[in-house]
Each structure stands twice: as C-alpha cells, then as structure tokens.
Amino acid sequence: MSTTIEAPEIGAPRTVTVVSWKTPIIFIVMTALFALLPLLAPREGDSTFRFGSGSDAIAIPDLVVPATATAWVCALIMAAVSVVAVLLASRRRSVPMWLTAIYVLVLIFGFLAWAAAGSGSVPMVGLLSGALALATPLIFGALGGVIGERAGVVNIAIEAQLLAGAFCAAIVGSITGTPWAGLVAAMAAGLLVALVLGVFAITYYVDQVIVGVVLNVLVVGITTFLFRQVLAPNQATMNTVTPFKAIAIPGLSEIPVIGPILFRQTVVVYLMYIVVFAVWFGMYRTRWGLRMRAVGEHPQAADTVGINVARTRYMNVLIAGAIAGMGGAFYTLVSVPRFNPEMTAGAGFIALAAVIFGKWDPIRATMAALLFGFATNLQGVLSVIGSPVPSQFMLMLPYVVTIFAVAGLVGRSRPPAADGDPYIKS
Template sequence: MSAPTHAPERHNEKSIGPVVQAPIQWRFPIAAIVMAVLTIGFAIISKGESVFSMAGASRAFDIPNWHMDSTLVVWILAALAVAFAAGATFLAVNRKKHVATMTGLAAVAFILAFLVWIVAGRTGAHMPVVQLLQGAVAFAVPLILGALSGVVCERSGIINIAIEGQLLAGAFMGAVVASISNSPVLGMLLAPIAGMLVALLLGLFTIKYRVDHIIVGVVLNMLVLGLTSFLYSSWLTSDPGHLNKAMALSRIRIPLLADIPVIGPVFFNQTILVYLMYIIVIVLQFMLFRSRWGLRLRACGEHPKAADTVGIKVNRTRWRSVILGGALAGLGGAFFTVGIGLAFTKNAAAGNGFIALAAMILGRWNPKDAVAAAAIFGFATNLGYVMQSVNNSIPYEFLLMIPYVVTILAVAGFVGAVRPPAMEGKPYP
C-alpha cells in the first residue's frame, strides 16, 4: 500500500497575533497644545494697536509700517494655533506623518502672536522687523559654527564638550590680532587657530590617552575661561588701546540680492563672517553625505572596527575631524569681538557653546538641521535685545533668559529619542 499523502498545511491568518502598534508620541501634540493655550492668553490681554516697522526693508522704495488691531490679529493667530494643535493631536493619535509640521505651524502662530503682543497699545513702540531678523542671522553665526564643530567631531566618534572653550579662545584671538594689526579681517582669519589649539588638547587626551571625553571637555572649558580671564586682567587691561580695541567687520552688500525687499537686507547685507558661514554650511552638508571623506568620517563614528578593516585610519581621521571642528568653533568665536564690534571681555562666549551643543542634538547630528535649530536660538537671543528697545514691562533678567529657556524646552520637548553615532566617546582600538 502506498503511504497516505498529506495535504500541505495552510497557515490560518487568524492565528497570527494582533499587530503591535508603535506607542503614540505625545511630545509634539502637548507642545502644540501648550503654545495654543499661551496664544489664547496673549489674545485675552492684547489691547490697542500694534505697529510693525519696515524701516530698511528696501532701498528702492519705502514700505509703510504695518498698523494692526492687536486684539483681532492675536485672536486670529490663536484660532490658527488651536487648529494646528488639534491637527497635531489627530495625526499623533492616528499615528500619521507630519505631526512635527503641524507643531511647527502652531509655533509660528505663537511667535507671531507674541511679537504683536509685545508692542500692543504702547505709545511710540514698534516692532522693527528687519532689525529683528537681521540680528537673528548675526547672533546665529557662533551657534551654527559651534554646532557644525560638534557635528564634525561627534560624527567621527569624539564628543566635543569643549565648544564653549573654543568659542572663547577664538573671541580672544580675534580681538587681540585685530587690535594689534588694525585689521578685523585678519583677526577673524586667525581666530580659528585658537580653536584648533584647544582642539589639539581635546584630541591628545581623548584619542591618545583615552580619557573620558566629557571630563576632558569640561576641564578644557574651565582652562580656557581661566586663562583668558587671567590674560585679560593682567595683559589686555594694561594697554587696551593697543591690545583690545573694539573693531568691527564692515558690512558687504551683495548687488541685486541685497535689493530684494526684506530678504535682501537680512541675508545679503552682512559681514564676511556671515557669508563664510553660508559657504561652510553648504560645503559641509555636501561633503558629509555626498563624498568619500564624509563616508569615512561617519564610518569611524558608527563602526570603527569595520572602517579599520577596509583600510581607514580611524584615529588619524578622528584627529583631523577634531582639528577641523576646533577651527570652525574658533571662527565662530570671532563673532563675539570683531563680528559685532566689541572688545574682548571675560566669558565673552556666555554659554553659547552649550547652546550650540543643544542645536547639534536638536538637529540630530545633521548640518542643515543643526542650522535650523541654531537659527531658532539666534532669533530668541536677538528677541531679548529687541524687547528691551521697545520698553517692554518684562524685567531685563527674564529677557536674558529667553535663549536658555528655549534651549531647555527644545531639547526636552522636541528632541525625544535620538540616536547619536554608535561609537561616539569610545576610544579605538
């Protein structure tokens, strides 16, 4: 007798367990709801007329100031913020895309309502639009270059907590060289050398001697702060007219582009330091993700052993990345002296290195995203100064807190779970 044949088994689809869905991410909807509630609060307390000044928006013709009923405008913005918050919540609950986009739109409505409220009903007060945006671009320069320094270093596997010290060293070098040579441009060009010297110490202790990266970065920040403070007190103050003069880079108008209303004066009537920042961002974004150099650098931060097996010199690549990162941060430090026309003072960097680190994390170790995050912080910094000029009732100390509060909120509320380079902070071999 032949053996009985068995029909092939059929898999019953119903036997498969329920599909496990990803947990709902509430951080964006909650942030949008909070901003919507605050916008409603601005609408309730906004009274009178708000004036937005368009002075300097165009050289070809005058753009009149915008006069608006603050109550009506802020209520409209509040309605939009509520709609965007509801959209973000709906998308999050249904696990759809574009939740962050809806939250970003709610943030825009909140910021605009805040700006309208600042000058609402204040006689003679106006919001200088061009000055606000132009200053935001300028204040973003050290944050962007500091964030790019962190991106280059950490993509190769080196945690760069010493950005604050590199910015401060660059500010010191820029001021001294500019004062001695009577050339702010030369001071700007030599400022990266100071950042590179700090980076050499960072590389020496982290790569060669395998010391914990966080500890080394903190120590270097304290070292540079103490050294520059000592040199300022004992050397620069002895002859400030020769060693520590306030010298500023001149603005350079780019023909045609600078004549575009609003956009032109904001982006294309800046100093050479700002234009260098534009070029560095574009080149670094391309090189990091579209070149062999960038692939090798990222391999050293993600899987150095695999990089070593294909002939990449891991530690040599890390050394180069650390030095490049120091140069970028040193260039950014020049902003605090020759970039804005100030003499060097103690702790000139004022914590901007740590804000740059936050921008790097918020930008998920990507140059273009880090630029966007740094631009937000730069806007918040300049907003504090603008609010002082319009005689706002908020105390001065609270205005100085704005960029740091924004930093905390951004990192705590918007970053969520991010994955840094897998082998950052770990020595090799």
C-alpha cells in the same frame, strides 16, 4: 520612527514603531500658556509690523493688526496644530518638521502682536537681520559640534573653542591692525583646543564629556587671567580691534526684506553661508563625509575596510575646532571690538543644544541656531518697543527657548551610534 527586528522563529521581519509624545504635549502646554496672555492681560490697540525702510527700492507697506484679536486667532491655530499632533501620535506617526515650523512661526507672530500693542512698530528687517548676526557664532559652533560628533567624539568644549577664538582674534587683530589676521588666529585657537580634546579623548581614551568640561573651565580661567594681567593694562595696543564692516552686495542687497537681512552683513556672516554649504556637501556628497559618518556609526567596520579610525577622528575634530574658532572671532571682530572675560556667555552650550535639536544634521542644526539667535535678538527689540514683558523674562528668553526646543520640539532623536565611545583597536 520605526525599526525592523528579525523574528528567528518564523523568519519574518517585525516592525516596531516607537512614538514620542513629547512634541504634542509641549504643543498643548505652550498653547495653554500663550492663551493666558490675551485672557489675563488683554492689550488695547493695534500692532504694527514694519517690513521696510526709507532706503528700499521697493516699498512694502506696514502690516497693522489688532493685538488681542490676533493673539486669539494665533492661539486657535496653535490649538488646531496641537490636535493634529495628538492625532498623528495616536496613529503612531511622528510630527513632521514643517508642522513644528508652522507652530513656532504662529507662536512668534502672536506673541509679537500681543507684546507690541500700542507701542512702537516692530522692525522685522532689523529683528531678523540682527537674529542672523547673533546666530552666526552659534551656527559655527553647532557645525563644529555636528562634525565632531558625527566622527564619534562628543564636543562639549564648543564653549572653550568659541572663547579661545574670541581671545586670540582680539590680540592678533589688535597687534596686526587687520581683522583678517584675527580671524586666522581665532581658527588656530579653536584648532588648538580641539587638539587637546583629541589627544585625551582619542589617544588616551579619557571620558570625552569630562575632557570637554575641563577644557571649558580651563579656557575661562586662562583667558580671564590673561585679560587682567596683559590685555587690561595694554588696552590700546592689545585689545582694540578694527572690526569687520558690513558689506552690501550690489543687486542682492536691494531685494525687499530678504536683501537687507541676508546681503547687508559682515564678511564673517558671508563666510558662514559658505561653511554651512561646504559642511553639508562634504558630509553627504564626498568621501570625507562618508568616512566621517562611518567611524561615528561603526568604527570597527570602518577599520575593517581600511579606514584609519584614529586619524579620521583627529582630522574631523581639528576641522570642527577651526570652524568653532571662526564663530569665536565674531565676538571680537564684529560684535564688540575688544575682548571681555566670558563674553561668549554660554553660547557654546546653546550651540550644543542646536546640534541635538538639529539631530546631528548641518542644515537642521543651522535652523536651530537661527531660532536661538532670534530669541536672543528678540529680547532687545522688545525692550526698545516698550513691551510689558518683564526684563528678567527677556533675559531668560534665549535659554527658555533652548530648553523647550530640546526637551519638547526635537522629538525622538538618535546620535551617531559610536558617539562618545573610544575606539580601542583589537
């Protein structure tokens, strides 16, 4: 990353390059830890990766690899990537995203090859399609976070918006008998939480982080209380939802590997595809996105050219809340057809980490959420195939991946300049 500073005494620009060594260091540490697996706990036998099912139009053969040898090869590749990262940092160059992606893919493949030795085959289609489904609420939450923070409002309340969306989707979906009504109610619930955040943060200039934390605690308390007092005694009529069913798109769903992963999903996942594209397009190709980014970077300059900063921030915070509410609907309209207290289990904070990992960009934040969804689904797959990894570690896996990703792989990131700063018109 480089910045240009004007030197007044000579009038010539001076370029100062700031280099982050976090990524090379985390590469080295992860490579060393990974190499301990085949060194201290070598696994006998082969590992099988299954890329198809009996219903595929085109059968793809299974991939069978020797477990320990594959783990060592992956460790060597990871070491080579680590050396390249160190050389780039020593030359004051940042580690490109594609190199990080290669490192992560090799790490995942090597770990799966070591963990699945002598056990049942690893169902790659099921692993990836399940990861996509589990990442869906994280993606909705991350998109809401990106929109809010690009407009200058820190959205710590993503967890509250997800949980409120799940709660209202369960009640309305149960009463009306249709999940579509539940989805609309979830969006309204997320919007309502966002409205409270906007009133305190934008109108009354209350610290945005404190407001977000308070909203998270408040929504947890309200939904838990109402669950015990209202939903639990009326389980059959108010907390039994008809969920969305998976829909296979004709033609596309028959594509080997990609088809079952992307095109045999529920309506909520298909809506997620549309929302990701719409947010990306709107943010970088429309006047709405230009104004949103303007008030998040320099609200005073935006106000000078006639942009209503408060109204723009309100509008984007409400849009962000509605999108996050759609993510909450996934829990009760797709995952589990009923509401349970605190069922989001910290997903809002993982979505917030995806915002940071994705450097406040909708596409990058989506990729980060997919990584976290993969880590969440991986723990279940490892349990099914009988992996030697302790169950306690598998439960920790999504959060460990989140910490390493944000602390090490994100490198140097810069939030919007006015993110979290209230704008008081002079």
